[in-house]
Structure formats: structure tokens, C-alpha cells
Amino acid sequence: xxxxxxxxAEVKKPGESLTISCKGSGYxxxxxxxxxxxxxxxxxxxxxxxxxxxDSDTRxxxxxxGQVTISADKATNTAYLQWTSLQAPDTAMYYCAAGIAVxxxxxxxxxxxxxxxxx
Amino acid sequence: xxxxxxxPANLSLSPGxxxxxxxxxxxxxxxxxxWYQQRLGQAPRLLIYDASTRASGIPARFSGSxxxxxxxxxxxxxxxxxxxxxxxxxRSKSITFGQGTRLEIK
Numbered sequence: 718x719x720x721x722x723x724x725x726a727e728v729k730k731p732g733e734s735l736t737i738s739c740k741g742s743g744y745x746x747x748x749x750x751x752x753x754x755x756x757x758x759x760x761x762x763x764x765x766x767x768x769x770x771x772d773s774d775t776r777x778x779x780x781x782x783g784q785v786t787i788s789a790d791k792a793t794n795t796a797y798l799q800w801t802s803l804q805a806p807d808t809a810m811y812y813c814a815a816g817i818a819v820x821x822x823x824x825x826x827x828x829x830x831x832x833x834x835x836x
Numbered sequence: 837x838x839x840x841x842x843x844p845a846n847l848s849l850s851p852g853x854x855x856x857x858x859x860x861x862x863x864x865x866x867x868x869x870x871w872y873q874q875r876l877g878q879a880p881r882l883l884i885y886d887a888s889t890r891a892s893g894i895p896a897r898f899s900g901s902x903x904x905x906x907x908x909x910x911x912x913x914x915x916x917x918x919x920x921x922x923x924x925x926x927r928s929k930s931i932t933f934g935q936g937t938r939l940e941i942k
Contacts, residue, residue, distance in 0.1 A: 752931075754880075762872075762880065762923055764931040778930065779837065812879055818892065819885050821927040822870040826879040 719743040721751075721813050721827035728833045729803050736799040737830045739813030746794040747771040751815040752823065753787060753798045758808065765811075768796060803834045838862055840924050840934035848942040855911040857937045859924035864904045868928040871900055871909045874936075875920040883922075884909060916941075 724738045741751065752767030766777035770789040777787070786799040796813055811830050814823035839862040849855055859869065867887040872880040882891040884900035887907060897912045911918055919941050924934040 754933075761936045762874075762925075762933040764925075764933060767931075776930075814880075819882070821868075821931070822882060822885040822925065823872075823880070824882045824885075824891055826881070829879055 719815075719817060719825050721815060721825055723811075723813055723827040723830045726831040726833070728835070731804055731834055731836055732802050733834075734799070734801050735803055735832065736797050737811060737832065739796045739798075739827050741794045741796070741815065744815075744817050746789075747791050749815050749817045750821065751789065751796045751813060753785075753796075754812045754814055754823075755781075756810045756812065756829075757806075765798070770794075770796070803832075805834050805836075807832060808834045838865060838926050838929050838932050840926060840932055842922075842924060842934035842937045844937060845935070846938045846940065848940050849914055850942045851914050851916055853914050855909075855914055855918070855939060857909040857911075857922055857939070859902075859907040859909070859934050861905045861907075861926060863929075865926040865928035867903050868926055869900075869902070869907050870925045870927070871898075872923045872925065873918075873920050874923065875917075880923065911939075914939075 720742045747770045750767045753765040755763045765781040768775045768789045789796045813827040815825045841860045843858045869887045871884040874880040888900045921936045
């Protein structure tokens with residue numbers, strides 16, 4: 718069974734750094750794009766970027782380029798989303814999602830990680 | 837950036853009725869378009885990809901059509917579990933999502 722399991726909810730202060738994770742199982746992790754999607758409270762879905770773990774090719778949405786870093790570790794089948802300095806508008810649910818049976822569409826999703834940034 | 841505009845923003849229907857949701861792209865995305873369902877408090881679920889192909893395990897009452905700039909998701913007879921928010925997504929030029937259509941019980 719394919720699973721994407723994300724790390725738990727986080728509460729951070731403005732200016733702090735954060736890395737959240739998404740561990741894949743039940744498929745060839747290195748052979749499928751895995752991406753991140755933001756959903757701000759009460760709002761829609763926003764694609765942030767994705768990575769191909771096999772060669773670490775990474776693509777970012779222009780809206781998120783330079784704001785976050787996406788990485789992956791093939792040895793542990795885990796993808797990461799990293800911030801160096803969080804701000805209040807980063808408060809959102811973050812989903813990882815992979816296109817496993819379908820290219821560049823997301824047919825498997827993690828359960829989401831809620832990030833709250835508040836002083 | 838390809839902008840996807842979904843209409844209507846909100847749709848009120850009764851169980852058993854037919855639902856028709858629209859997604860219009862600001863430029864052609866050929867058939868590289870998908871539809872997702874997001875129930876309250878849950879992660880999105882892929883319903884349709886490549887404009888008209890049902891994803892694995894998706895009931896036959898869901899169908900997609902269109903190409904180029906105009907796309908439609910049709911739910912032939914609404915079940916109680918179908919009341920949710922629906923998003924379209926294109927992958928022709930980078931990736932973008934529409935703003936969503938909220939399908940609510942009348």
C-alpha cells in the first residue's frame with residue numbers, strides 16, 4: 718500500500734526556522750516526483766514545488782522560489798520542506814503529494830502538516 | 837502563469853441531482869488537466885486526470901471533458917459524500933490550481 722506520512726503539527730515564532738517531512742512507502746520513492754502544496758486557512762490549494770528524488774531535480778513555483786527549500790533523501794525515502802525564517806503568513810496546512818501512477822498529477826497525498834506561526 | 841478560473845464559486849444542489857462544474861484556462865493546456873475533491877478536514881483526492889481519465893477507484897458517476905481552455909467535471913447523480921470542494925489543476929506549463937468550487941447540499 719502506498720503511503721505518504723507527514724511529520725506532526727508545529728507551532729513556531731516569527732523568524733524561526735523549520736523543516737517538515739514526508740516519508741513515502743509502498744512504491745519506488747526515487748522514481749516519482751513528490752511535491753508540496755500549501756493551503757492557507759479557509760483558502761484554496763497552491764503548488765509550491767516538487768523534486769525528483771532520483772536525481773534531485775527540483776522545480777519551484779515562482780511564488781515560492783527563494784522562500785522555501787525542497788529536498789529529498791533517497792536513503793530514507795523522505796522529502797523535506799524547509800524555511801529559514803518563518804513569518805505569520807506562512808501559517809497554513811502543508812501537504813506533500815506524489816504522482817506515482819500518473820505523471821505530474823498528484824494521485825497520492827500525505828495527511829497534511831499544520832504550521833502555525835505566532836508571536 | 838496559466839490562470840485557472842472555476843465557476844461557479846458555490847453550487848447548491850440536492851442528492852440525486854446532476855452537478856456540472858467548469859474550469860477555464862487563460863491559455864491552452866491541451867488535455868493536461870486534473871480534478872480533485874477535498875472533503876472537509878481531509879487531504880485532496882485525485883478524481884480525473886488528462887481531462888477525462890478517471891483515477892483508480894473513482895466511481896463512474898464522475899466524468900471529465902474538454903480540451904484547450906474549457907473543461908467540465910460532471911457528477912451524474914450526487915451522493916451525500918460528494919458535497920465537498922472541487923479543484924482543477926493544470927500541468928501544461930508549470931503547475932497551477934483553480935480557486936475551487938464549493939458544492940453544498942441544498
